[in-house]
Amino acid sequence: MVETIHDQAEGLRRLLVQDCLRVVTVTSGSTGAGRTTTVINLAAAMVGDGKNVLVIDENVDAGNISATFGISAHRDLLDVIRRDKALDEVIISRPGGLFILPAGRGMRVLGKLSAGDRAHLIGSFAHLAQPLDVVLIDAAPGHSSRLLPLTFSTHEILVVVSPEPASITGAYTLIKHISSHQQDKRDLHVLVNRAHNETEARIIFDNMAGTARRYLGVALNFMGFVAQDNQLCLGRFVAGELPGSTSAAAFRRAAESLTHLTYQDGEAKGEGRGLERFMQGLLQSNQSNQGNQGNQGSKANTVMATSR
Template structure:
């Protein structure tokens, strides 16, 4: 049997597709129903694994305080997305280059003000993200735990949402409640599940299967299994060191898991609108967040008060 000849037209089309996808990064929001699941640690190590795989990664951190993603790495963020909204700083001036090699955007204070932006501030912020360069291959969003997150109205079907859960019954209940809230209030129908601290894949699969069955039956929601990370003393030790476990203990059991998760993420099929100019990219993501934030600001007295909104942003 002769060798199959390469199809130059098909190869050219595939190359073009990759170039187009490069302009519209894969955007993944990692959420959890409660604190203590290990979500921030997972985001750090997933981002590091992606960087090691040659990907350009931007991490958006919605959390504030010493235990946020930057603080976990020993970084002090003197600026925030709010400074961009106020026009005090550019997006490039706010972003930090984290030691693992990914870019970090502290956004906790800014996210709280999205619902108060006037039309000119909205356009300014969207334009900042539209011109973001160099473009990222993957954007990971470390959302605040539970309903404290301002990213919950993620009804943009083109963006992925990963819900992190641990084997504890309270964590499973909180994760399911979060999925129920997001799907019921904001119409999100698809989620991916990351099981942290599961001793085996079998245990992780049982947790996922139970959640997926209940979500499908009672919420009409589809869940996909992203993977699991086993409990690992080296992972906990790396947190105390303020470094990714991939760098500190490359032979640790959890490192293999994070590498597999990173590889899996890059192979996810693109959802409708994820890699086009209408819904894809950071511009589309920010448009979605602003629209959701404006929708949640339903006070009639403030709905038409453009000047008051701008004043609130400038005096936070």
């Protein structure tokens, strides 16, 4: 058994030795847009195309990535931070080159880590002998995500939106929030999920894109649409279980578009240090957010004391 675990760890390290890393944060403005289902199916499509994919799952609810696969995730990124488990032991391996990192509990404490804990976490990711081909992040919806504001450099941000008015409003609010914290105003990508047809999807996207361009100065890219599908409503893994379906084909097209996007400055092959660089940016972002919250709290306390 010990030998098997060792072999799995070595296999994971070998798979992580690639020459470039694409990071895609998948998010939505509200629950119910189909974000997690999108992540699962994008991952399956990428694996089917020969990519090695790590899914980082920020969600802790019953509908998270592990639960969708029927896996009981007994460990989390928090166990790595506490030094109870090695990162290799927490990552769940699936056939074909798919890896899942449950990270919901760990993400909640990133802004409170000591310098030693931060160094340990960065070292854990560096020790995996990066990089993978793709990292997909299933971010918690809206402002609840610890990955927002995205002041660090993820390669791409994909916003999933459905035709419901609340989803559209939430998506625009989220785009506004992201753009207000981005220094480089990079393009954001939009996938319209559960649209009745392409016409409806295009209308939704065009309205969002026009508003974002006019009022936020942000360009949105259309990553396609996924048609209304009863299997998707059930959270089905259509790209793996029903590869011939229209929905599966839509996810394959979106996956191909994402993996073939041009790298932006500082993100080309060989630049940065893959997962280690990503984790450094994530920790820095959360430390900054924690500091800002602390400063705001101090100012509030000062105002309260002065008013007495």
